């Protein structure tokens with residue numbers, strides 16, 4: 468049985484793991500009657516797939532071209548086949564072929580930060596078991612959260628592009644609390660993934676005729692707020708509601724109208740947070756840390772509430 472790990476807070480700390488700021492996620496559990504949990508993406512996908520009629524999923528169909536029209540749109544696949552659809556929803560990620568075919572002016576922005584992610588086989592001390600902890604250094608950042616009793620998901624970011632042996636990584640975070648090197652060293656090297664951090668500059672429109680974009684294809688964000696997949700899920704919820712109520716192109720217009728402001732704000736805020744958390748100058752990092760300590764809890768809860776809250780249809 469899958470038992471996702473309940474989370475009660477997200478904490479920002481110094482590199483030595485001294486608390487700077489905290490967001491009590493348990494507050495939102497009570498407010499919205501939800502459960503905030505840490506769960507591995509593959510496990511969540513499996514749970515979702517189990518509730519679907521899997522016959523509606525076709526794998527190994529790579530879209531290479533889109534022809535849009537006001538009555539139907541067609542997709543051409545890399546195997547040479549093509550199909551007509553009443554509506555096409557391009558949920559094909561940050562490098563979306565659908566978006567790039569529809570609009571020729573989208574721009575991927577590189578944050579000049581590289582991110583390693585892994586799952587460590589380690590048991591966390593009791594005090595960290597229901598927390599996501601992020602540690603901010605000067606130009607480096609490390610986060611960790613328990614997934615299962617013996618597994619910890621972690622991510623480390625650095626303001627440059629570095630190779631990825633475990634030794635390099637441990638060196639990169641050598642000034643951090645020792646728990647960081649313990650977590651990294653308990654991760655098999657071939658289970659460490661590296662990707663450069665980037666987002667999509669907000670685009671003018673999300674649809675053309677009967678083709679529409681969703682998730683990262685429409686509004687990819689940097690991972691600093693952990694909101695990319697969350698916003699994609701909110702998109703899907705909103706779009707499916709409007710498609711159940713209105714003709715296709717009206718539904719697309721209403722969906723974009725409801726969702727755009729929030730996703731633009733998330734993209735902007737996440738980019739700014741990435742810059743603040745990666746301040747390289749140690750003196751400025753000290754001032755930043757003092758400012759983080761001074762932020763009142765009520766302000767944090769208000770800000771996060773804006774992210775949790777769904778706009779009304």
Ligand SMILES: Cc1cc2nc3c(=O)[nH]c(=O)nc-3n(C[C@H](O)[C@H](O)[C@H](O)COP(=O)(O)OP(=O)(O)OC[C@H]3O[C@@H](n4cnc5c(N)ncnc54)[C@H](O)[C@@H]3O)c2cc1C
Pocket residue numbers: 528529530531558559560561563564582584662681682683684688690692693694695696697698699
């Ligand atoms: C380092 C990092 C950490 C992150 N952490 C978080 C987090 O903590 N919380 C959070 O909410 N989000 C997080 N995200 C963001 C999250 O991963 C994305 O926002 C989310 O996966 C977007 O979902 P999507 O369905 O729009 O796109 P994707 O997940 O990118 O899925 C796109 C799908 O389309 C398929 N595809 C692509 N091109 C084609 C084609 N031509 N034809 C057919 N299929 C195609 C791909 O194979 C893929 O299956 C993180 C991202 C990164 C990089």
